[in-house]
Amino acid sequence: MSAMVISSLDRFLGVARKLEGSGVTNIHLCYAKQMDKFDLSVVALVPFVDYVIVGEDANNLPYLKHIITEAQLRQIPVLPEERIASVKNKSW
Structure with missing residues (x-):
């Protein structure tokens, strides 16, 4: 399983x-920092994970x-x- 944090x-x-x-077992970090530029690569990763986990400090990310x-x-x-x-x- 995989997740984006x-x-x-x-x-x-x-x-x-x-x-x-x-x-x-496969965990990706989307670093939540104030950025002016939209990072399309982060959004492009979403279809390949099983879960998206929103950290308590994620509200700083403008494209959340x-x-x-x-x-x-x-x-x-x-x-x-x-x-x-x-x-x-999910493994049976």
Whole structure:
């Protein structure tokens, strides 16, 4: 399973540990920092992950709405950081 985590680097480390405990082995960081330029490569990664995790400090990312919209269009679960426990391993 894979996930994109939108957060600062410090928060990412804690979130990644929790995700690994839930069976997520491929974890991508979308560094949530104030950027004037829209980063299309981040949005392009969304279709290839199983979950999008929004960190508590992700609100600084100006194109967060684009990432969430892309995930919703593709029916990819978007979860706040505190709901990581609901991530389940999909391998049967």
